[in-house]
Amino acid sequence: MSAALAPRAPFDRVLLLVVPAALFMVLLFIYPFVYGLLLSFEPAQGGALENYRKFFTTDNLWPTIGTTLKLALPATIVNVGIALPIAYRMRTKSRWQRFITTLLVVPITLGTVLIAEGMLTYFGPKGWLSQFLQLTHLYDGAIRLTHNYWGVLISLIISGFPFAFLLILSYITGIDPVLARAAATLGADPKAQFRHIYLPLLAPGLAMCFCLAFVQAFSVFPSAVLLGAPAGPTRVISIAAYEAAFEQYDYSMASAIAMIMGFVQLLIVAFVLSLRNWFYKGPVTGGKG
Amino acid sequence: MPEALAASDPASALPPGAFQRNTPWSERVWSGLLWGVMTLFLVNIALMIAAVATNSFARRWLGTWLPQGWTTNWYVDAWKEFQLGSVLWVTVEVVFAVVFLALLIGVPAAYTLARRDFRGKRALMLLFLLPLMVPPITYGIPLATVLYQTGLGGTMAGVILANLIPAAPFVILVMTPFIEQIDPNLESAARVFGANTARMFGHVLVPLLAPGILAASLLVLVRTIALFELTFLTAGPDSQTLVVALYYAVFAAGVRAPQSVDAMAMIYMVVTLVWLLIALRFVNPTQLVSRVKEAPQPGM
Numbered sequence: 001m002s003a004a005l006a007p008r009a010p011f012d013r014v015l016l017l018v019v020p021a022a023l024f025m026v027l028l029f030i031y032p033f034v035y036g037l038l039l040s041f042e043p044a045q046g047g048a049l050e051n052y053r054k055f056f057t058t059d060n061l062w063p064t065i066g067t068t069l070k071l072a073l074p075a076t077i078v079n080v081g082i083a084l085p086i087a088y089r090m091r092t093k094s095r096w097q098r099f100i101t102t103l104l105v106v107p108i109t110l111g112t113v114l115i116a117e118g119m120l121t122y123f124g125p126k127g128w129l130s131q132f133l134q135l136t137h138l139y140d141g142a143i144r145l146t147h148n149y150w151g152v153l154i155s156l157i158i159s160g161f162p163f164a165f166l167l168i169l170s171y172i173t174g175i176d177p178v179l180a181r182a183a184a185t186l187g188a189d190p191k192a193q194f195r196h197i198y199l200p201l202l203a204p205g206l207a208m209c210f211c212l213a214f215v216q217a218f219s220v221f222p223s224a225v226l227l228g229a230p231a232g233p234t235r236v237i238s239i240a241a242y243e244a245a246f247e248q249y250d251y252s253m254a255s256a257i258a259m260i261m262g263f264v265q266l267l268i269v270a271f272v273l274s275l276r277n278w279f280y281k282g283p284v285t286g287g288k289g
Numbered sequence: 290m291p292e293a294l295a296a297s298d299p300a301s302a303l304p305p306g307a308f309q310r311n312t313p314w315s316e317r318v319w320s321g322l323l324w325g326v327m328t329l330f331l332v333n334i335a336l337m338i339a340a341v342a343t344n345s346f347a348r349r350w351l352g353t354w355l356p357q358g359w360t361t362n363w364y365v366d367a368w369k370e371f372q373l374g375s376v377l378w379v380t381v382e383v384v385f386a387v388v389f390l391a392l393l394i395g396v397p398a399a400y401t402l403a404r405r406d407f408r409g410k411r412a413l414m415l416l417f418l419l420p421l422m423v424p425p426i427t428y429g430i431p432l433a434t435v436l437y438q439t440g441l442g443g444t445m446a447g448v449i450l451a452n453l454i455p456a457a458p459f460v461i462l463v464m465t466p467f468i469e470q471i472d473p474n475l476e477s478a479a480r481v482f483g484a485n486t487a488r489m490f491g492h493v494l495v496p497l498l499a500p501g502i503l504a505a506s507l508l509v510l511v512r513t514i515a516l517f518e519l520t521f522l523t524a525g526p527d528s529q530t531l532v533v534a535l536y537y538a539v540f541a542a543g544v545r546a547p548q549s550v551d552a553m554a555m556i557y558m559v560v561t562l563v564w565l566l567i568a569l570r571f572v573n574p575t576q577l578v579s580r581v582k583e584a585p586q587p588g589m
């Protein structure tokens with residue numbers, strides 16, 4: 001979509017409508033961001049790169065990147081991976097579509113704390129799940145699904161899945177079913193219809209969905225504290241940033257960690273968006289992906 | 290699916306869903322697997338909510354199937370102890386201010402992006418997309434620093450401004466496709482009759498956009514109630530919203546009975562759920578990002 005500005009056109013006043021929003025974003029998003037970036041190069045002591053040097057040489061700081069990725073990537077892949085086939089199944093209108101869609105979306109309202117409390121009660125060592133498993137002798141060992149890696153991962157899936165599902169569903173229903181029927185006319189079975197019609201058209205939407213779901217999982221904070229082991233295996237990067245800012249009052253270091261976090265995030269986003277081009281070849285657009 | 294059309298066109302005898310009559314077994318296994326995963330997910334979530342609900346009414350509940358007695362005292366407790374009345378009022382004020390302001394700056398911007406092509410449009414889109422693509426903590430920490438320097442940190446205004454950062458782009462993202470569907474001829478007609486931009490907005494666009502605006506505002510509302518990080522970073526003691534108050538209640542768990550926290554969590558869920566259900570009544574979730582094409586449109 002290249003800019004098609006007529007030469008010497010009179011100034012279009014409609015363009016002014018975008019100014020308040022743009023101004024707001026520049027003032028409250030770009031300015032703090034740049035401020036934080038500059039602040040991160042002005043450490044309390046040492047040279048300009050001292051904060052970054054410290055981050056990558058301190059033992060409880062640099063591994064947080066890996067810890068966060070180890071939680072966020074599987075959570076996002078599971079969420080998008082399960083949401084895609086379910087949303088694909090729900091794409092046609094039926095009596096159940098609306099009802100099931102609503103049911104699947106409801107967990108959005110739960111909130112991190114309710115999920116955490118619920119998991120501590122339900123998955124806990126004396127919870128219903130463990131009592132049920134012992135009663136039926138399906139599994140006799142102690143289940144450990146809270147206060148560790150798995151607790152945080154499960155809570156990320158519970159809170160992230162509805163969002164991924166909703167987004168993918170709206171992208172899938174935006175694809176004209178006539179295209180799939182045309183393929184069926186030419187002898188494509190359902191699998192081929194999905195592989196050669198839906199998947200390529202969905203690629204931009206899927207990439208977008210993956211990125212948005214990943215942002216949510218990557219900035220995991222409350223559930224890592226409440227459900228995980230915030231001192232050890234689920235010490236994610238946002239905990240490190242928070243501690244620097246509000247426990248050590250080292251805003252320069254906190255900004256540096258925040259910038260590293262944003263940088264890793266943008267690397268993943270860029271990678272996913274470049275992957276999308278590998279799927280998406282034709283000029284046909286199926287929706288507003 | 291339009292039945293008449295499928296019937297009149299023998300070549301397209303395979304509308305989606307019709308292949309289920311003579312499906313191969315692999316297809317059936319796959320379908321069963323999907324239903325299984327869905328059921329497992331929903332049943333566990335339902336039980337999880339039930340566990341919190343049970344605990345919030347429980348007198349004493351340790352290692353048995355059901356608690357030893359029932360009480361509603363925890364709700365009374367939570368209301369008094371956490372000053373829920375004032376927390377809820379702050380939440381309402383923040384959320385409605387955010388929704389109103391996000392619509393106020395978001396809808397006109399979405400209009401321009403939907404209707405005009407101009408130099409720098411791509412950069413502008415990126416500017417609006419970026420806040421949704423960057424983790425809230427990344428810009429939240431520098432933002433909190435800036436807000437505290439200007440004296441806005443810890444105040445209600447600061448919390449509202451911080452929450453607007455993801456809310457306004459979200460409105461733009463949802464509203465742009467809605468506006469694109471409206472026939473520009475209607476606007477031209479209004480112009481011909483001498484309406485200026487403000488009147489055209491008030492009398493033509495806003496009524497036509499009402500469903501979209503309603504959908505966007507309800508979604509922003511639900512998202513803002515749930516947005517933890519930015520409020521957490523910018524709120525002071527008397528500008529906490531429900532999520533943040535809830536987090537502090539759990540974090541300082543030693544002092545408080547877990548039942549009391551659970552009662553508060555239930556109140557939180559009910560508050561959000563009511564709004565979400567209202568939202569889902571007005572907007573089909575499938576129409577969020579793009580419209581459903583139920584029938585082939587002539588001239589496509």
